[in-house]
Amino acid sequence: xxxxxxxxxxxxxxxxxxxxxxxxxxxxxxxxxxxxxxxxxxxxxxxxxxxxxxxxxxxxxxxxxxxxxxxxxxxxxxxxxxxxxxxxxxxxxxxxxxxxxxxxxxxxxxxxxxxxxxxxxxxxxxxxxxxxxxxxxxxxxxxxxxxxxxxxxxxxxxxxxxxxxxxxxxxxxxxxxxxxxxxxxxxxxxxxxxxxxxxxxxxxxxxxxxxxxxxxxxxxxxxxxxxxxxxxxxxxxxxxxxxxxxxxxxxxxxxxxxxxxxxxxxxxxxxxxxxxxxxxxxxxxxxxxxxxxxxxxxxxxxxxxx
Amino acid sequence: xxxxxxxxxxxxxxxxxxxxxxxxxxxxxxxxxxxxxxxxxxxxxxxxxxxxxxxxxxxxxxxxxxxxxxxxxxxxxxxxxxxxxxxxxxxxxxxxxxxxxxxxxxxxxxxxxxxxxxxxxxxxxxxxxxxxxxxxxxxxxxxxxxxxxxxxxxxxxxxxxxxxxxxxxxxxxxxxxxxxxxxxxxxxxxxxxxxxxxxxxxxxxxxxxxxxxxxxxxxxxxxxxxxxxxxxxxxxxxxxxxxxxxxxxxxxxxxxxxxxxxxxxxxxxxxxxxxxxxxxxxxxxxxxxxxxxxxxxxxxxxxxxxxxxxxxxxxxxxxxxxxxxxxxxxxxxxxxxxxxxxxxxxxxxxxxxxxxxxxxxxxxxxxxxxxxxxxxxxxxxxxxxxxxxxxxxxxxxxxxxxxxxxxxxxxxxxxxxxxxxxxxxxxxxxxxxxxxxxxxxxxxxxxxxxxxxxxxxxxxxxxxxxxxxxxxxxxxxxxxxxxxxxxxxxxxxxxxxxxxxxxxx
Numbered sequence: 001x002x003x004x005x006x007x008x009x010x011x012x013x014x015x016x017x018x019x020x021x022x023x024x025x026x027x028x029x030x031x032x033x034x035x036x037x038x039x040x041x042x043x044x045x046x047x048x049x050x051x052x053x054x055x056x057x058x059x060x061x062x063x064x065x066x067x068x069x070x071x072x073x074x075x076x077x078x079x080x081x082x083x084x085x086x087x088x089x090x091x092x093x094x095x096x097x098x099x100x101x102x103x104x105x106x107x108x109x110x111x112x113x114x115x116x117x118x119x120x121x122x123x124x125x126x127x128x129x130x131x132x133x134x135x136x137x138x139x140x141x142x143x144x145x146x147x148x149x150x151x152x153x154x155x156x157x158x159x160x161x162x163x164x165x166x167x168x169x170x171x172x173x174x175x176x177x178x179x180x181x182x183x184x185x186x187x188x189x190x191x192x193x194x195x196x197x198x199x200x201x202x203x204x205x206x207x208x209x210x211x212x213x214x215x216x217x218x219x220x221x222x223x224x225x226x227x228x229x230x231x232x233x234x235x236x237x238x239x240x241x242x243x244x245x246x247x248x249x250x251x252x253x254x255x256x257x258x259x260x261x262x263x264x265x266x267x268x269x270x271x272x273x274x275x276x277x278x279x280x281x282x283x284x285x286x287x288x289x290x291x292x293x294x295x296x297x298x299x300x301x302x303x304x305x306x
Numbered sequence: 307x308x309x310x311x312x313x314x315x316x317x318x319x320x321x322x323x324x325x326x327x328x329x330x331x332x333x334x335x336x337x338x339x340x341x342x343x344x345x346x347x348x349x350x351x352x353x354x355x356x357x358x359x360x361x362x363x364x365x366x367x368x369x370x371x372x373x374x375x376x377x378x379x380x381x382x383x384x385x386x387x388x389x390x391x392x393x394x395x396x397x398x399x400x401x402x403x404x405x406x407x408x409x410x411x412x413x414x415x416x417x418x419x420x421x422x423x424x425x426x427x428x429x430x431x432x433x434x435x436x437x438x439x440x441x442x443x444x445x446x447x448x449x450x451x452x453x454x455x456x457x458x459x460x461x462x463x464x465x466x467x468x469x470x471x472x473x474x475x476x477x478x479x480x481x482x483x484x485x486x487x488x489x490x491x492x493x494x495x496x497x498x499x500x501x502x503x504x505x506x507x508x509x510x511x512x513x514x515x516x517x518x519x520x521x522x523x524x525x526x527x528x529x530x531x532x533x534x535x536x537x538x539x540x541x542x543x544x545x546x547x548x549x550x551x552x553x554x555x556x557x558x559x560x561x562x563x564x565x566x567x568x569x570x571x572x573x574x575x576x577x578x579x580x581x582x583x584x585x586x587x588x589x590x591x592x593x594x595x596x597x598x599x600x601x602x603x604x605x606x607x608x609x610x611x612x613x614x615x616x617x618x619x620x621x622x623x624x625x626x627x628x629x630x631x632x633x634x635x636x637x638x639x640x641x642x643x644x645x646x647x648x649x650x651x652x653x654x655x656x657x658x659x660x661x662x663x664x665x666x667x668x669x670x671x672x673x674x675x676x677x678x679x680x681x682x683x684x685x686x687x688x689x690x691x692x693x694x695x696x697x698x699x700x701x702x703x704x705x706x707x708x709x710x711x712x713x714x715x716x717x718x719x720x721x722x723x724x725x726x727x728x729x730x731x732x733x734x735x736x737x738x739x740x741x742x743x744x745x746x747x748x749x750x751x752x753x754x755x756x757x758x759x760x761x762x763x764x765x766x767x768x769x770x771x772x773x774x775x776x777x778x779x780x781x782x783x784x785x786x787x788x789x790x791x792x793x794x795x796x797x798x799x800x801x802x803x804x805x806x807x808x809x810x811x
Contacts, residue, residue: 165414172398172409179396182360183410184380296399 006259012139017213019251020150021205025229026243027157028201033233034161035194036174036297040096041081042202043226044103049074049203050210051107054119054217063122067146067207074203075196077103082192089301104220114217122212144212158240170194174295177302187302202226235284238295242287250280309372311336311495312464317366319352326352328519334464339486339496341506341527343539344516345736350499354466358390359383384412389457390466399442403452406441410456428455431485446595447478454485465489466497471505475594476764476797483509501737503532517541540738555585558756559725560618566601566610574598576605579782581775583725583756588747589785590771591760593800598780599760603729606758607639608632619725633665636724640714642733644707648714651703655695658702659684659717666721691716692742708735712743719746726750729760744770764796776800
């Protein structure tokens, strides 16, 4: 056992990378749930985003186009959820589960000819001056652009929900859709926009795994990150910064336990492997002991009955 | 003759199977308080929804100050100066007062300015309100203020109020009427929908009466008696519930030192509640909603278990027993919330009859259901209580509020309870149905049942109860005999205006 092999700077830097797919998917789902929709299809939208991003960046040679394609891919799949739940008024839980199963199968079909290929690399931004500061530089300022997009998105979602009229209307729709309808807001339209946004975010998160974190394509490579994102939204009490904290905590412990395994710590691997889940849930459960609760209309189908 | 503010001409709206409004015409003048009267299902709500742009009329026209007016959506109606205070508050519990108000405005100012304006307007009209409080924590009276101020901030020409006083204490009603009179003096017209005829007589300048979607008459309320208006509404002579003088038997239900925390986050804990109800007695429990009514019903029904000795039925401690065990003994309850608590909305009336009736009516046989008996029990309720429905196989949801309420109350009454607890037995029920429900309760008491009636309708409590007590923040006042109680005394028992004073300007 040699804990000295663990480089703390690299550890922290890689935890941010490990956390980003989770963060992107969770922020998207947070917006969806704030609008009162429970989309359990996050995993499916992520994996479809992962393959569409991977395929497009391999074909075009541009990781940027790949990420754009992944957002579109995730959103297109969420359109199926829109059709089922907002137009056909189907049950959201069943539709979300179906979306995940469909996404996993469909992505495997799309990705058959992409197994074993290496995607074009995005490359890290090296921000001059502040990127050269020892310790802090490599940790915070030498990452790929999408990682910063994730953080910026968290800030943007937080500010939008808290300070803008759009955010207020979105929260109102998630809180009491009948009242929002009576006041003249277009409940279905707002929910559709939120679901598409959530799909795009999940797609980005998936592509982050296939293009940056791993980077390669294998079937089912999102490996449950979408489900963790769903849990994260709940334990983060639907608060964007808490979702970020939870994602980093989860990413951090995942990376740490991998390092500990590599260093040969005398704890059985199984315990190390389950530690990120347990610790993240524990911390977020303690944090969510305050009064904040779920959007009141979460998961309820809206039908304007006049 | 001056042009009226709003003129409705031949408005018609049909839904599959029912004509909600049939050629309704009337005018609302500038600065007039116009009452819209009618039983449940008479088409009042559909009519105001058309004015507010939520529903489009099939035919007919509306003129606003002589100009054609056909709002495609509520936004357009609001832009033309129509504002509406909803019957079921259209508020968002998790948001604060200022956010709720901003949602009802077209172009709200920044939050800081809005908060200042809310303070200003609320002081001017005697409705003090803190813009940063969370709406879920407010009392019913305060929530209504939020709705009213949301409307007032838009300088409405016409304010529509749908049953505004159903949840207020007498003192709060006075405050509301003062506000409305001030608005009228400023030239705002008000369309006032209510069942409470005495209120309409004191407040309104003119009344239009709807029956089965048709305009059946108009009157000047201050010159018409409440009884005449009620009879125009139902189209027949109205029966006032009769109570015969009766002797009370021994104590049937004895509640002493009952304290329970509330099971829900926004609820009220019960604190040291004492009361006794004798056989044949109707105990009325008043109080503004949210002062522990739901919790009291939960404790009496057995949904919230408590110390065994806190509740005694014929001397036997039943505090720890659940609802089914209590039903077996003869303690029956009918909760307030019809859809979801008293009845399962998507199940048929037969199934709903089974849900509470199986123990006492013997509708089960070793776990197997006796559908034939259940169906005839449901049919018995339907015929005995004049529930208007095509048959017992219809879903509870498909019944109108008043009809479902008759079914829910009838279901308990027909099981011959020894103690019956009802919460808001006539809430949202039209005058004729309310009278028959009250009569059923009185008849039951005359047969020796001890009845506890929790209600926010004081007129109702005065009409049917022998003694009266009020719930205030989970505490129950000492019960007093109803005869000789004055409205002011009742108001004081209910905790005054809950610290809500009229701001003097």
